[in-house]
Amino acid sequence: MSGVPAAQAPLTVRPVGEQGPGASAAPLPLLELQDLHFRYPRRPSQAPQGKVLQGIDLALEAHEITVLLGPSGCGKSTLLGLAAGLIPRQQGRVLVAGKRSDAPHPAVGVVFQQPALLPWLSVHRNVEFGLTLRHSERLSPGERRQRVQEALRLVGLEGHGPSHPSQLSGGMAQRAALARVLVRRPRLLLLDEPFSALDAVTRSGMQQLLQTIVARTGCGVLIVTHDVEEAIALGHRIVLMERHPGRLRREWRGVRDPVISEPLAADSLAADSTATDSAAADSTASNPELRAQILQELGAVLEG
Amino acid sequence: MTTVLGLRLRRPVPALLQASALPALGLLIGLGIWGLAVAVLGRSVPILLEFSPQAGFANLASGLASGVLVRHAGASLLRVGVGLVLAVLVAVPLGLLLGLKRRLELTTSAVFQFIRMISPLSWMPIAVMVFGVGDLPVFFLLAIAAIWPILLSITTAVRTVDPLYIQVARSFAAEPLEIVTRIVLPAIRPSLLASLRVAVGLIWLVLVPAEMLGVSSGLGYLILDCRDRLAYGELTAALLVIGLIGWALDALLRRFSFSATAVPQLS
Numbered sequence: 001m002s003g004v005p006a007a008q009a010p011l012t013v014r015p016v017g018e019q020g021p022g023a024s025a026a027p028l029p030l031l032e033l034q035d036l037h038f039r040y041p042r043r044p045s046q047a048p049q050g051k052v053l054q055g056i057d058l059a060l061e062a063h064e065i066t067v068l069l070g071p072s073g074c075g076k077s078t079l080l081g082l083a084a085g086l087i088p089r090q091q092g093r094v095l096v097a098g099k100r101s102d103a104p105h106p107a108v109g110v111v112f113q114q115p116a117l118l119p120w121l122s123v124h125r126n127v128e129f130g131l132t133l134r135h136s137e138r139l140s141p142g143e144r145r146q147r148v149q150e151a152l153r154l155v156g157l158e159g160h161g162p163s164h165p166s167q168l169s170g171g172m173a174q175r176a177a178l179a180r181v182l183v184r185r186p187r188l189l190l191l192d193e194p195f196s197a198l199d200a201v202t203r204s205g206m207q208q209l210l211q212t213i214v215a216r217t218g219c220g221v222l223i224v225t226h227d228v229e230e231a232i233a234l235g236h237r238i239v240l241m242e243r244h245p246g247r248l249r250r251e252w253r254g255v256r257d258p259v260i261s262e263p264l265a266a267d268s269l270a271a272d273s274t275a276t277d278s279a280a281a282d283s284t285a286s287n288p289e290l291r292a293q294i295l296q297e298l299g300a301v302l303e304g
Numbered sequence: 305m306t307t308v309l310g311l312r313l314r315r316p317v318p319a320l321l322q323a324s325a326l327p328a329l330g331l332l333i334g335l336g337i338w339g340l341a342v343a344v345l346g347r348s349v350p351i352l353l354e355f356s357p358q359a360g361f362a363n364l365a366s367g368l369a370s371g372v373l374v375r376h377a378g379a380s381l382l383r384v385g386v387g388l389v390l391a392v393l394v395a396v397p398l399g400l401l402l403g404l405k406r407r408l409e410l411t412t413s414a415v416f417q418f419i420r421m422i423s424p425l426s427w428m429p430i431a432v433m434v435f436g437v438g439d440l441p442v443f444f445l446l447a448i449a450a451i452w453p454i455l456l457s458i459t460t461a462v463r464t465v466d467p468l469y470i471q472v473a474r475s476f477a478a479e480p481l482e483i484v485t486r487i488v489l490p491a492i493r494p495s496l497l498a499s500l501r502v503a504v505g506l507i508w509l510v511l512v513p514a515e516m517l518g519v520s521s522g523l524g525y526l527i528l529d530c531r532d533r534l535a536y537g538e539l540t541a542a543l544l545v546i547g548l549i550g551w552a553l554d555a556l557l558r559r560f561s562f563s564a565t566a567v568p569q570l571s
Binding site: 086133180 | 468469471473474475490491
């Protein structure tokens with residue numbers, strides 16, 4: 001296991017936007033949001049001046065789970081949509097690996113709250129979907145099959161390829177949706193409250209699965225949630241948003257050390273990873289001090 | 305409890321009985337009513353006796369044996385096929401476009417509703433003027449009858465495609481054409497197949513009067529020809545063939561649309 005156990009990790013709290021020590025030497029972030037502003041056009045204002053987001057600066061790194069926490073209506077999903085290139089940017093910049101990006105990027109995978117598996121395709125074909133589009137990397141049918149099986153194995157759905165989405169439980173469907181994204185070997189996963197529709201036991205299993213996936217593939221993750229417990233259970237870094245307008249209020253870094261492990265395949269994006277994924281399970285320990293801080297800040301957001 | 309012909313049965317009706325025996329019983333009853341009606345009405349109008357089931361089936365057998373009915377039915381089915389293909393070629397792309405472009409749909413809805421309400425047969429004079437006599441005006445009439453159910457069904461179906469499916473494809477950086485071919489078209493397939501079934505039914509209804517437009521083959525032509533020759537037994541046989549083929553086409557499309565859209569459910 002790399003780094004210190006999560007519960008003993010030195011916790012850094014600072015206002016959003018402030019650079020940590022040594023930040024200048026760090027490699028390019030996977031995704032960078034720079035001074036993003038957003039307002040819904042021709043809509044009754046949801047905030048003063050109709051602003052949904054104001055001055056968002058956020059950089060996402062590999063191996064790291066960043067949790068975007070905030071109350072309903074603070075613009076979390078809009079922020080994720082902008083980061084994914086699904087909502088047209090109005091002001092500010094979105095950079096993927098240092099390059100400006102205004103459209104969905106092949107290196108970025110999005111998982112939605114609903115699995116949205118295509119009901120006319122088998123699970124195998126659903127997972128394969130993203131590999132069969134015109135811009136997808138050229139793979140032979142055999143390579144595609146192998147990649148799909150690899151992704152299904154990663155999410156624990158090996159053998160369910162021939163099933164149809166209607167034959168899967170909610171948790172299995174969300175795993176398949178995750179596999180559909182992972183099969184493209186994205187460098188960054190954007191998850192919009194992906195576990196909120198699941199029961200508590202399934203949700204907990206999915207959270208562990210996500211940590212294992214990050215550990216094994218080395219991808220970065222931005223996950224949107226309004227659940228403090230989920231934020232603490234998952235995040236290496238937690239960013240709290242306030243609303244009216246939506247702004248990043250505070251962030252907690254070093255909630256736990258990112259856990260990294262051997263790459264899944266020789267050509268995996270996580271070729272420089274080093275540790276084992278058994279550590280992923282250790283990192284779910286709770287942190288009472290952090291919880292108290294977050295709840296206090298969240299209370300202030302709700303009152304404000 | 306199951307109800308059959310108004311009788312309440314305490315036991316459920318076995319599947320085989322439901323699938324075959326009861327429809328066959330219904331057909332026999334219908335045949336009986338037909339025979340009875342001809343016999344009763346034939347007392348005052350004797351020529352109606354030539355429309356009896358016996359005359360119809362006798363002429364059906366001889367018409368099939370001679371190949372006349374097969375030739376005319378074949379010509380009619382070919383026209384149905386051409387009319388349907390033309391309607392699909394126009395209605396499917398247009399329906400996709402209208403379903404995806406709300407403004408275009410709003411702009412065209414009044415015009416299309418207006419044209420849709422004009423009976424396909426009302427176009428006969430214009431069709432003959434534009435296309436002359438022969439197969440072309442028939443194809444036009446059949447196509448214009450079939451376009452509307454397909455167009456309206458597709459437009460509505462496209463608007464009801466789960467936007468999340470499209471969002472998923474967009475998140476994979478799918479191109480607009482890929483979203484149409486890989487998401488929208490498969491998603492609307494059940495509606496498309498159902499509309500094809502309605503369209504074939506309409507085409508089949510319009511076919512007989514349409515084949516009275518200067519063609520020399522087809523079941524519609526045969527009916528006119530039989531009328532002119534006062535061959536009412538043959539006319540009855542032609543009616544039987546029209547009903548049989550219409551029923552078979554509908555059964556075929558129903559079966560096809562069911563098997564194409566059936567999705568296994570969680571057991």
